[in-house]
Amino acid sequence: MKVMQLLPELNSGGVERGTLEIGRALVAKGHESVVVSNGGRLVPQLQQEGTRHLQLAIHKKSLSSLFKVRPLRRLILQEQPDIVHVRSRVPAWITYFALRKIPQKNRPHLISTVHGMYSVNAYSAIMTKAERVIAVSDSVVDYIHQHYPHCPKSSIVRIYRGINLKEFPYAYQPSAAWWNTLYQLFPQLENKTLITLPGRITRLKGHEYLLNLISELKQEFNVHGVVVGGADEKKQGYLDELQQRVVDMDLQEYVTFVGHRSDIREWLAASDLVLSLSTQPETFGRTTLEALALGTAVVGWNRGGVAEILNRCYPAGLVEPENAEALFKKIHQLLATPMPPAPVQDFQLSQMTDQTLALYQEVIGLR
Structure with missing residues (x-):
């Protein structure tokens, strides 16, 4: 045909x-x-x-x-x-x-x-x-x-x-060369517990939740927030706004914007936790699935396609939508007692x- x-x-x-x-x-x-x-x-x-x-x-x-x-x-x-x-x-x-x-x-x-x-x-x-x-x-x-x-x-x-599970194999680890390059570019990430929010820079992705989380968690854990995703020209103003908030909250040493990356698999595998906090329901949530396939825990709102993926693959990561207190408790629990996901069978x-x-x-x- x-x-x-x-x-x-x-x-x-x-x-x-x-x-x-x-x-x-x-x-x-x-x-x-x-x-x-x-x-x-x-x-x-x-x-x-x-x-x-x-x-x-x-x-x-x-x-x-x-x-x-x-x-x-x-x-x-x-x-x-x-x-x-x-x-x-x-x-x-x-x-x-x-x-x-x-x-x-x-x-x-x-x-x-x-x-x-x-x-x-x-x-x-x-x-x-x-x-x-x-x-x-x-x-x-x-x-x-x-x-x-x-x-x-x-x-x-x-x-x-x-997703192709051969491209996102379970327990995958980035190469030593990748880690070396990472620490040359972003030395502030070395020996940190990385909490990553992937996705393009738009108001829908829930970056404010990440900043608030890092602000609270840094008192107790050696955490660093990573935003993986670029901003197109129309969204540059919002990126500037976020970076100003980082300064206002005194988080310059705790949050890094790494921009658009073609090595998303490595970033997801290098992360200790990945977040999916969009303010509107996601239709599917491919990045959530990719992270879980690699063996990285994901925490996301219990709605939309992300909830469908988490329900099947990692129910421990589900949180009531927009509930910042429940989100903090969940992240705190997973940092204190890590629960890696089982190998993905679906999707x-x-x-x-x-x-x-x-x-x-x-x-x-x-x-």
Whole structure:
């Protein structure tokens, strides 16, 4: 079969990673994989793994994107995919208008993936109007049922995201060279108990909870808070605000912002505890899963996709949402008596790719 996936750009993030993973799985099984996007730094990897990339500016949230309807329709007629799989709202709208003028008998099957709990409005509703709607967790299934009741329950398919356990092996330890480089760059981290908050710098990630925790814990434990994640231009003001708070709280020796890192596996493995404290429910929580797979304990709010992962893999890490006192108690308990997680059995990448390809084949078989 031939599958065309559409997304805004190919730079970084869960949507992009999922696109590459499905492309790789399609090629491995002898199918044809095509991706349409505005391009980005992951394009060479995508092509190296056997997927063709077609560049089209389907990334802008503006009415000018409607000028891409005809070019996309031409691409679809030219490529004749069996499946068109949309992974984001702007590409979904452009695809919707592009398919309307293609005769039913020549039209590919349409599949969408709801990767996020988007703002609830007519613009977001487009993600629920495909033949099959993939939800990346049970929390997303509930979100669709609650906010888009027009979407038939029979159309929604829950397929968890997954990770490759070979890339995140249990009890993995970074190399001596990595540790040496780390201590050269950040000597303040040596011989410390590292409490890490991974993720891009945005107000949603709960950095304030980390600062308050470190402020309280440093009286009793040799802790250091690490923020792994960069700030894009729009978020630079918030990063400045956080760094000022560190100064105001006199935490300069106890908190380090390490910026965007490509060695996230090493940081998660080097950490004593990883936190997931987003102020909104996460749709899945891949970083939580990666840390647990490596054998690092994770503490997170009991909601959304993170709660689904923790319930199955490390229930000791669950905390009542937004309850700072319960969070402190939980972290204190785990620092005093460490409880490493057991090896992860669920949420494997192969399960995600097998279920997605099976869904493609099922939908094609319906015609």
